[in-house]
Amino acid sequence: MKSQSQIVSRTLVRLHSSWAVAACGVTLLMCVSGCGSTPAAWFRPNMVEATKQRLTPDQERQVSTVMLAMFGTPDAPVAPPETGLDEAKLQLAAGPVHSDIVGRKNGLYREHCAHCHGVTGDGLGPTAAFLNPYPRDYRPGVFKFKSTERSDKPTHEDLVRILHNGIPGTSMPSFALLSPPKVEALVEYVKYLSIRGETEIALMRAFFELDDEAQGKLPETREFLVDEVLTPVTEKWKSAADALIAVPEMASDLDLAASIAKGKELFYGDKANCVKCHGPTALGDGQANDYDDWNKAIVEVSKEVKSGLERAGETSTSGMDSEALAEHRGQLAWLDKFGRVLDGGDALRPRTIQPRNLRHGIYRGGRRPLDLYYRIHAGINGAPMPAAKGTVPPEEIWHIVNYVKSLPYELDGELGADRPMVAKDRF
Ligand code: HEC
Ligand code: HEC
Structure with missing residues (x-):
């Protein structure tokens, strides 16, 4: 053309x-x-998971067919009633940007979010490759900055707060100027994309457990689709409000200087061992060769496929038949050749995650002492940052919070001549 x-x-x-x-x-x-020839928006299949599970084209088609029936399309989303999602809110957020008959703006997700998070919520929007950190891929249903225990879902209020504040220190903007009903619609839509993505992953994993009787076909029964696949996903979302982190009151007569000193001891001590990653200077110069869960999945899949291809080169030692191998080559061409999003690409080039420089005083999950308490207590889901829960008693976590809060203001001299690097040398 x-x-x-x-x-x-x-x-x-x-x-x-x-x-x-x-x-x-x-x-x-x-x-x-x-004009008029723009193809309809579609949900891109999760090819990283499909490759990991070594699905055949026929199995991929089966998953796509079930997904379409259960969740509709980006222009006409449907939510099974078991999800408890509000269809009216979804309609407001979904579809192309347009005004409905009462003049209300629709298509909020595509207007405000899709260029980063992608129409599918896979974090593969056109801007994504240029951003660090990458925009979130909602499909595994993993969220970082929340008030619930590590592996639990965020509450509705957590997501509203994220949209209101944005994520400081990243490209995720604040949407505080949107009206509350619009924010509600967007939060509902994030949940929809996440539940949809988790269901897709569950279906792709289900092939392994099929018995011989099923003959490689996903059952289309309600027991399977709803009870076995969808319900475990939606239950986690519904029970988020019961998974709130219990936060003890900070002692009102607390001696701040003593608390900071105690926090410092814990920070550098064996139990909390924050120093392992955040480094002896707390500048984030500790262990830095780790990946977050999203990038780890891509690294693992590409390694596995590469070793499969190498083994295949040794002819008969390969466990794969030639058809399966060709399929894998085809699917992963994007990783070997480009390793970044091109039209139709399936993943971004994997990046390691840096432990945070705690002397900047920028906190992605919020800077209230309570937010820092949540982060340290539960760690950061999806990131290597571990939970202090279990190793540090709940009241003592407040000492670490106080020490972390003091770090941006600690004088250079206090970093100690014995430490390898001090803040002023670094900037
Ligand atoms: C300019 C790019 C950009 C835009 C536009 C954007 N985001 Fe994000 N968003 C990000 C990035 C980057 C992250 C990941 C931050 C991180 O992992 O530290 C993120 C993370 C998130 C998270 C995960 C929070 C958590 O606790 O893990 C949610 C939810 C989210 N965005 C929702 C939205 C919604 C809804 C919109 C539209 C109203 C939107 N974003 C628009 C870049 C963007
Ligand atoms: C295994 C490595 C590791 C250990 C151990 C670790 N962290 Fe982290 N921490 C990280 C990484 C990685 C990030 C960045 C996560 C992200 O951006 O998603 C981080 C982020 C943070 C943040 C920023 C939170 C925000 O909202 O932006 C704080 C505060 C923090 N860590 C404090 C601590 C404290 C205190 C300890 C000890 C109790 C600790 N960390 C132990 C790896 C670690």
Whole structure:
């Protein structure tokens, strides 16, 4: 289409020998060929999981068919009643940006979020490859900055707070200027994309457990689709409000200087061992070769496939038949050749995660002492940052919070000459 319009524009230039007319012609042509021919938005299948589970094209098709029946399309989403999601809110957030008959703006997700988080919520929007950290892939249903225990879902209020505040120190903006009903609709839609993504992963994993009787076909019964696959996913979302972290009161007569000193001891001690990652200077210069869960999945899949291909090179030692191998090669061309999002790409180039520089005083999950308490108590889900819960008694976590809060203000001299690096050398 592009080259065709170029030919036509060159012809126009020759005919009229006027750039202005040519420019108008090209614009008109682009409009005629572009308008109305935009393909409908679609949910991109989770190819990292499909590759990991070594699904055949037929199995992928089965999953896509079930997904379409259960969750609809980006323009016409449906939510099974078991999800408890509010369809009216979903409609407001879904679809292309347009006004409905009462003049209310629809398509909020595509207007505000999709260029980063992707239409599918896979974190593969067109801007994603340029951002660090990458926008979140909601599909594994893992969220970081919340008031619940590590592996539990965020509460509704947690997600509202994220949209209100954004995530400081990252490209995730604040949407505080959107009206509350719009924020509600967007939060509902994030949950929808997440539940949808988790269901897809569960279906892809289900092939392994099928017995011989099933003959490689996913059962289409309610017992299987709802009771076995969907319910375990939705139950976790429904029980989030019961998984709140119990926070003890900070002692009202607390001696702050003594608390900070105690916190420092814990920070560098064996029990909490924050120093392992955040480094002896707390500048985040400890262990830095780890991946978060999203990147780890891509690294593992690419390693596995690479070793599969190598083994296949040794002809008969390969466990895969040639058809399966060709399928894997085809599926992972994006990783080997590009390793980044191109049209139709399935994942971003994996990146390691840096432990945070705690002397900046920028906290992604919020800077209230309570937010820091949550982070230290439960760790950061999906990231290597572990929970202090279990190793540090609940009241003593407040000492670590107080020490962390004091770090941006600690004088250079206090870092100690015995430490390998001090803040002023680093910047
Ligand atoms: C400019 C890019 C960008 C836009 C636009 C954007 N986000 Fe994000 N979002 C991010 C990044 C980057 C992260 C990951 C931050 C991290 O992992 O520290 C993120 C993370 C999130 C999270 C995960 C929070 C958690 O606790 O783990 C949610 C939920 C979210 N975004 C929702 C939205 C919604 C809804 C919109 C639209 C209203 C939106 N985002 C628009 C970049 C963006
Ligand atoms: C295994 C490595 C590791 C250990 C041990 C560790 N952290 Fe972290 N920490 C990280 C990583 C990685 C991040 C960045 C996570 C992210 O951005 O998603 C982080 C982030 C943080 C943050 C920033 C939270 C925010 O909202 O932005 C704080 C505060 C923090 N860690 C404190 C601590 C404390 C206190 C300890 C000891 C009790 C500790 N960490 C132990 C790896 C670690």
